[in-house]
Amino acid sequence: MKQCNGSELSVPSFLNNDFLLDIIRRTKNDPSITLCHGFKLRPVTDECSSNESTFRATLHYRSNRFHQERAIDLVVKTPLNDKPSSSTEFRMYTKVLPTMTKMLEDAGEPFHHPRLISAMQKPHSVLVIEDVSWLGWTANKLGLNTFQDVIPMIQEIAKLHAASYNLNQKSCDLTAFNKTLFPRDMNGIHDSISTNIERFCDTIQTRKDCEKLVSKFQKLKPSLDAKLNHVYAVNPNDSGYNVLNYASVHTLNILHKTDYAGRVTKTMLTNFQSCSWGSPAIDLLFILNVVVCHDIKLSHRNEIIYEYYRQFVRILTKLGYLGSVPSLVDLHTELLKKSFFEVYLNIIFDEASYIGPSEDHLNQLNYNGEKYLENIIADMHTLMFKGCLNC
Known part of the structure; x- marks a missing residue:
């Protein structure tokens, strides 16, 4: 397994303000959200993966529903290729983990994994999960x-x-x-x-x-x-x-x-x-x-x-x-x-x-x-x- 080298990762062009703003609006079900200022995608170099570009981002935003500035920390994953491992993680986060987590929690057994924020395969294949490092x-x-x-x-x-x-x-x-x-x-x-x-x-x-x-x-x-x-x-x-x-x-x-x-x-x-x-x-x-x-x-x-x-x-x-x-x-x-x-x-x-x-x-x-x-x-x-x- 290869540890990612951050210097080798380039940010895909579609990962811009508009793209992540749309994700936050849909996640919060709030079309009034606006970004307070620009953000920087930081390559993740502490995860053992060779098949994905993985980035961290902190987004600061405001909404008509509240006046103070808020922030959300994200991990954004995009596949480097079409290897099956990318679709495996997509299926895990969108289908298996939600079912499994609910089953375990209903039995009084919390199952720890990063929370899914957004998942899409078109027009781009992207997984967005919470960044738990700050927790x-x-x-x-x-x-x-x-x-x-x-x-x-x-x-x-x-x-x-x-x-x-x-x-x-x-x-x-x-x-x-x-x-x-x-x-x-x-x-x-x-x-x-x-x-x-x-x-x-x-x-x-x-x-x-x-x-x-x-x-x-x-x-x-x-x-x-x-x-x-x-x-x-x-x-x-x-x-x-x-x-x-x-x-x-x-x-x-x-x-x-x-x-x-x-x-x-x-x-x-x-x-x-x-x-x-x-x-x-x-x-x-x-x-x-x-x-x-x-x-x-x-x-x-x-x-x-x-x-x-x-x-x-x-x-x-x-x-x-x-x-x-x-x-x-x-x-x-x-x-x-x-x-x-x-x-x-x-x-x-x-x-x-x-x-x-x-x-x-x-x-x-x-x-x-x-x-x-x-x-x-x-x-x-x-x-x-x-x-x-x-x-």
Whole structure:
């Protein structure tokens, strides 16, 4: 996933005063609104997205209905291309999230995500959502480093999974969201993974007890595409179960609120362009290998898995779901079936826990940090012994 570089973004010509004024008038249902002065669109560089131009704007306005000046903070998204991910986020904000949010709120479970202000596909494809940064929501770019801090993240993912599982069984077909598979939606993903595997192997090949690991990776490269597509393949009805995955559980896409001591109290999901119908293991492995710090993954892995499952069942119960509920064994089976994803996430993302996320992260992993190397080598040996590196 590529972090946007603000200097590369140019503002589309249609994003002008008249365009945004019309949006505010329709949103507020007030044709008398006027803009007080000009505004400036600021490129968003703290969101993990490669398929959209994303801008922030603060609009100051007045109306005949009130005399004082008011302001509204917006995030404006326009697609860079016609990739399916753009239509995925549009469908999420206009159809799925409203239904899901109401269902959860009616059950006493608030679901945190930016509020939709406006959505249109003609004459231009644009999503306008509220800018929550001024409300105290911030990203933790270095990973969550206590189990308690992870719980709000687990709860939000469990809400998404449980609500989607319930909706799909009852009234809303979500299976079409398997069209935006992550491996197929990234240009050059195979080359990037292969390059990082080569760098990793070059780094560890002279280290003690790494010969077999290097050999396994070299033999694995021809089957990378097949293995990644297997991760995102939808489970058939008679084997496993499916939910709507957020599928972009990256530190730049997850916002948090903290208390006076810096402890996470709430978590919010943003950037819904990668949502994918499939195994719940996708999001759970993202949490374990990208969102939490390495030490927490090692010390609390089972607790994180169990807490997610407990929340999933609890929310299904509150939603009034009366069907068969997947068991904890079913969840562990999904994690085992999709275990190659853990190899992928470690190779691509895990270094961010030690050196911090960087622009164009896929192409800048050099595996230089000794602490990182020690941990990833140990992790890869564990995954190898589980059979995750078999061709």
